Amino acid sequence: MTKYIAPSILAADFANLQRDIEMVNNSKADWFHIDVMDGVFVPNISFGMPVISAIKKHATKTMDVHLMIVDPDRYIEDFKKVGADILTVHYEACTHLHRTIQAIKAAGMKAGVSLNPHTPVAVLEDVIKDIDVVLIMSVNPGFGGQSFIENTYKKVQQLKALIEFSEAETLIEVDGGVTNQNIEQLLEAGVDAFVAGSFVFKSENPSETINELKSLISF
Numbered sequence: 001m002t003k004y005i006a007p008s009i010l011a012a013d014f015a016n017l018q019r020d021i022e023m024v025n026n027s028k029a030d031w032f033h034i035d036v037m038d039g040v041f042v043p044n045i046s047f048g049m050p051v052i053s054a055i056k057k058h059a060t061k062t063m064d065v066h067l068m069i070v071d072p073d074r075y076i077e078d079f080k081k082v083g084a085d086i087l088t089v090h091y092e093a094c095t096h097l098h099r100t101i102q103a104i105k106a107a108g109m110k111a112g113v114s115l116n117p118h119t120p121v122a123v124l125e126d127v128i129k130d131i132d133v134v135l136i137m138s139v140n141p142g143f144g145g146q147s148f149i150e151n152t153y154k155k156v157q158q159l160k161a162l163i164e165f166s167e168a169e170t171l172i173e174v175d176g177g178v179t180n181q182n183i184e185q186l187l188e189a190g191v192d193a194f195v196a197g198s199f200v201f202k203s204e205n206p207s208e209t210i211n212e213l214k215s216l217i218s219f
């Protein structure tokens with residue numbers, strides 16, 4: 001099965017955003033991971049529609065938009081308009097998750113659902129067949145550069161078992177603290193898509209770092 005590397009733009013140099021986007025375009029990365037934070041669901045504010053539109057103008061790869069916002073239903077159409085291909089909402093931020101998933105798909109995007117580190121995968125049992133991507137948070141959402149939570153491996157295995165049992169075709173994505181030290185173990189646990197922010201953008205040669213991560217998950 002295809003495996004994906006998704007550099008997180010949150011760790012890019014916003015004063016040189018076009019340069020960093022071109023770097024990702026020219027690397028072996030598969031997706032742009034784009035973190036939207038509202039200062040309510042998480043204790044941090046990142047960026048919104050104008051910045052995503054600007055990214056979309058230059059990006060040549062899948063736009064994987066991770067919403068860390070309350071009541072995301074309000075903006076589904078807007079995120080489609082600015083170029084999201086995958087739109088991921090948090091389980092913890094949705095009162096009517098099934099409805100939200102259907103609305104994302106009806107707007108023409110892939111539907112993602114993210115789980116905070118404390119949320120068990122079992123909460124997705126009744127909607128797993130409707131979800132295109134489950135994004136397991138391997139740090140508490142809100143900031144880049146945090147350390148990877150080791151319990152994530154077990155969670156990925158549990159999610160993989162749930163997907164297989166349900167005969168779903170859902171992809172498993174992991175987000176937070178991903179490096180060349182844990183990516184192979186994550187792959188082994190069943191992860192399909194790997195988000196990496198600081199490890200890529202704070203490295204000496206981000207393009208080579210992306211390609212190194214990609215080579216560790218490609219056979």
Ligand SMILES: O=C(CO)[C@@H](O)[C@H](O)COP(=O)(O)O
Pocket residue numbers: 008010011033035066068139140141142143144145146175176177178195196197198199
């Ligand atoms: O959603 C988030 C953080 O809330 C992530 O996408 C981070 O941007 C990942 O950054 P690193 O942990 O890889 O530095």
Ligand SMILES: [Fe+2]
Pocket residue numbers: 008033034035066175195
């Ligand atoms: Fe993210």
